[in-house]
Amino acid sequence: MKIVFPVLSLEMGGGARFIYHLANALVDKGHDIEVIMPEKGLQVWPLRAKLRRVKELTPSSIPSADFIIPNFYLTVKPAFESRNGLVVRLSLGYEPLWVPDSKIAKQSYLIGAPIMSISEWHRQLLFQQTGLQSTVISGGVDTSTFRPYPKPSEQTGIKKIFYIMRDPTSGYTWKGGSDFLKAVTRLKEQINFELTVSLPEGAQFSSPVLCRVKTSTTDQELAQLYAEADLFVYTSYFEAFGLPPLEAMACGTAVVTTDCGGNRDYASNGENCLLVPPSDIDQLSSAIYYLLTQDTERQRLAASGHLFAQAWSWQRTAAQVEAFLLSLK
Known part of the structure; x- marks a missing residue:
């Protein structure tokens, strides 16, 4: 599958790390993954997926794909208006809880796109706040990197x-x-x-x-x-x-x-x-x-x-995402 992730940046923070781990794990499963990011966006985390820099995130900057997966409310509108693939919203947190423009953030959930949430609590919160159902995919951890060391x-x-x-x-x-x-x-x-x-x-x-x-x-x-x-x-x-x-x-x-x-x-x-x-x-x-x-x-x-x-791998997360996307075809 060709999957596009429009993002604002890949700088420090759990959301960016979630995206880069998921994108890399989907690449490892053989999918064609491309991350679209504005020129001013910072990239801290390493990607094995393709990275395309654009002047700004607009509908015309989103390439054709089987699925377009925005993850932050500001990336939803350009993804949806591009009409270049099926938009699936990956919610890494319910933004109206903390962003200043909470009304716009809530509206980004109401476009009719399928939604992926990342925990059962998150799924229930989205339903309570929007009335919309979502499918839970789990976060993961790279146990080849995150492993025990001697303790001083x-x-x-x-x-x-x-x-x-x-x-x-x-x-x-x-x-x-x-x-x-x-x-x-x-x-x-x-x-x-x-x-x-x-x-x-x-x-x-x-x-x-x-x-x-x-x-x-x-x-x-x-x-x-x-x-x-x-x-x-x-x-x-x-x-x-x-x-x-x-x-x-x-x-x-x-x-x-x-x-x-x-x-x-x-x-x-x-x-x-x-x-x-x-x-x-x-x-x-x-x-x-x-x-x-x-x-x-x-x-x-x-x-x-x-x-x-040990069981909470990013490969497991990628398999959950893959299965959900295939169910939408």
Whole structure:
């Protein structure tokens, strides 16, 4: 099949990473995949699919294909108006929850195109908000890259926490960064730990506790940050899926995550992670403290998460997308 993905950019962030992994996995399955992106769009993640740069994303810039798969509300209109293939909306998150022009974002779902959602929670949210049904395809993880590494704490005895701090000034106010900082501020008086913070947007960052600041630009760099930590913490209020906890599990690292919706498809409290309510600083702090101090339980959850993540491949995701597209023919 010829499949076109019109995108605004492939820069830092889970949505862009979802697209590049899916596009590459579809290429590996033998499909003709082309990504169309404006000249000013940034490409951070490597593509094995064709990449066509255009001056701007317009209907005339979309080539003919069997399927055109826009994934962000601003890419839907040019895809639909191109009339160059069957448009299938890939929703990586319900944009009216966070974008300023929520009315336009909602209208982008009401064009009559089939919709792919990325978790059961996400599917239910889309139905509640739009009355439209969608088909769930799962996120994945590249377990050849996201895998265990030796943990420095085995030599130093000092446990390491890893956190990805999204920039609230870039619109990421629902990621719970301030909640995490409040929690570790409490904990610094109770227990000795090392903190590593990744800044995908490269924003200015001031931490109340001593930390190492990193900007990971490749999956390999990100995987090493996950794997070297003893604990990964995730604090989003809502997510359509949420790749980072699953990636941390694949790296053999214990996870504390908020119950943010989409991660319910893979996050099981007490089995492969600890789940806490969003924005509950007390429970977040307690869960982090518990896993930093209870070695046997932390190692049990890490081992369980690592085993669980092995089945969640991008090849599985591509097979789900392929089957859905073929059902539309």
